[in-house]
Amino acid sequence: QPAVSSEEGINLEEIREFAKNFKIRRLSLGLTQTQVGQALTATEGPAYSQSAICRFEKLDITPKSAQKLKPVLEKWLAEAEHWNQKGQQNLMEFVGGEPSKKRKRRTSFTPQAIEILNSYFEKNALPTGQEITEIARELNYDREVCCSEQHRHDAVKPAFEEADFHSLNGAVCG
Amino acid sequence: QPAVSSEEGINLEEIREFAKNFKIRRLSLGLTQTQVGQALTATEGPAYSQSAICRFEKLDITPKSAQKLKPVLEKWLAEAEHWNQKGQQNLMEFVGGEPSKKRKRRTSFTPQAIEILNSYFEKNALPTGQEITEIARELNYDREVCCSEQHRHDAVKPAFEEADFHSLNGAVCG
DNA sequence: AGCATAAATAATAA
DNA sequence: TTATTATTTATGCT
Numbered sequence: 001q002p003a004v005s006s007e008e009g010i011n012l013e014e015i016r017e018f019a020k021n022f023k024i025r026r027l028s029l030g031l032t033q034t035q036v037g038q039a040l041t042a043t044e045g046p047a048y049s050q051s052a053i054c055r056f057e058k059l060d061i062t063p064k065s066a067q068k069l070k071p072v073l074e075k076w077l078a079e080a081e082h083w084n085q086k087g088q089q090n091l092m093e094f095v096g097g098e099p100s101k102k103r104k105r106r107t108s109f110t111p112q113a114i115e116i117l118n119s120y121f122e123k124n125a126l127p128t129g130q131e132i133t134e135i136a137r138e139l140n141y142d143r144e145v146c147c148s149e150q151h152r153h154d155a156v157k158p159a160f161e162e163a164d165f166h167s168l169n170g171a172v173c174g
Numbered sequence: 175q176p177a178v179s180s181e182e183g184i185n186l187e188e189i190r191e192f193a194k195n196f197k198i199r200r201l202s203l204g205l206t207q208t209q210v211g212q213a214l215t216a217t218e219g220p221a222y223s224q225s226a227i228c229r230f231e232k233l234d235i236t237p238k239s240a241q242k243l244k245p246v247l248e249k250w251l252a253e254a255e256h257w258n259q260k261g262q263q264n265l266m267e268f269v270g271g272e273p274s275k276k277r278k279r280r281t282s283f284t285p286q287a288i289e290i291l292n293s294y295f296e297k298n299a300l301p302t303g304q305e306i307t308e309i310a311r312e313l314n315y316d317r318e319v320c321c322s323e324q325h326r327h328d329a330v331k332p333a334f335e336e337a338d339f340h341s342l343n344g345a346v347c348g
Numbered sequence: 349a350g351c352a353t354a355a356a357t358a359a360t361a362a
Numbered sequence: 363t364t365a366t367t368a369t370t371t372a373t374g375c376t
Contacts, residue, residue, distance in 0.1 A: 027201045032357060049363055054359060106354045106373055206370060223350050228372055280360055280367045 010063045018070055023057045025077055029084055029091060033057070036076075039095045044072055113139050184237045192244055197231045199251055203258055203265060207231070210250075213269045218246055287313050 026036060033053040040048040055061050056069050084091040109117070120135060136142070200210060207227040214222040229235050230243050258265040283291070294309060 024198070024202050028198050033359095034357075047363075050358080051360080051363065058359080060359090103372070104355060108354090108374060207372095208370075221350085224371080225350060225373080228370095232372080234372090277359070278368065282361055282367095 010067050012063060015063070015066050015070055016059060018074065019057055019059050019066075022073055022077060025081065029080055030088075031080070031095065035095050036073075039080075040072065040076055042096055044076065107142065109141070113141065184241050186237060189237070189240050189244055190233060192248065193231055193233050193240070196247055196251060199255065203254055204262075205254070205269065209269050210247075213254075214246065214250055216270055218250065281315065283315070287315065 026033075032050075034050040037048045037050045037053050052069075056066065056073065059066060061069075080091060080094060083094040116139060117135075200207075206224075208224040211222045211224045211227050214227075226243075230240065230247065233240060235243075254265060254268060257268040290313060291309075
């Protein structure tokens with residue numbers, strides 16, 4: 001990590017202070033790094049990714065970049081706080097549209113479905129997109145959820161022997 | 175969700191206020207719900223799970239439970255902030271031991287390793303614990319990482335057709 | 349009353 | 363920056 005060092009007359013302590021402050025204020029507004037990045041991309045210059053915000057907060061950037069980004073963030077955050085004062089609805093609008101995106105309901109599978117998925121993936125570990133669509137429809141689950149890799153992993157999991165799975169951590173080096 | 179309602183002379187507005195405040199102060203200290211839960215379990219009464227902290231912050235509990243939990247959290251948080259004043263080292267000690275658990279470095283595979291993993295999982299989608307150990311040793315990667323389901327998923331992924339994979343979101347119901 | 353784990357967020361290799 | 367790993371939060375279940 002390029003620690004922010006004292007070059008080119010940049011007030012590093014000030015930047016450090018702001019970065020820390022920025023994170024807390026962002027969280028106080030209930031905003032994610034992603035939201036900030038997207039909002040900035042919309043209102044300010046070219047493009048600010050979630051990663052960019054993350055790196056600024058951790059000051060995992062060059063002093064020059066930090067110096068350049070600071071005023072942009074400062075201005076934007078103040079404005080965001082201003083809108084938040086007038087009600088969270090206003091903030092969300094300022095941030096970028098979708099007012100109240102709710103967390104997706106977590107899916108749970110019936111034992112039957114799990115069994116079917118298990119046996120399916122056992123036969124075919126590499127289903128194509130179409131095959132996934134097929135099985136999702138058959139089982140009547142949301143395609144993304146039912147047959148995402150994440151869930152294939154879960155379906156497959158019982159095949160592992162728990163004890164063995166945990167007993168060898170770190171035994172193999174890296 | 176049992177919204178906090180106005181029963182039994184409990185000051186709901188105050189609790190709501192505190193819950194919101196608690197979250198912000200927790201984040202300012204850089205603590206996770208898990209850390210708070212564990213610390214409370216250690217210093218205070220019986221057991222406070224991460225879920226419990228989460229549910230308090232979202233007030234996804236009965237007013238009675240909230241009322242009971244509030245003073246405990248209030249006291250603990252104040253103390254935590256006190257220690258934090260004296261330096262973050264003190265806070266981490268107060269919270270519970272492990273001073274600076276670093277985030278695990280994310281692993282990356284050489285193209286060779288990916289190819290080998292791909293062909294391996296294509297032949298055998300359900301390796302046993304022992305087989306996993308074996309291949310991890312062979313490739314000289316950390317067992318947990320190298321052959322976790324997460325990574326098997328990655329090894330397998332190229333088989334999906336991107337276009338199809340995305341085009342059918344929500345087409346299948348839930 | 350909390351465990352298991354799905355969903356969402358943050359951090360990082362490339 | 364993008365793609366994706368690692369960690370944290372939230373919730374279905376019992």
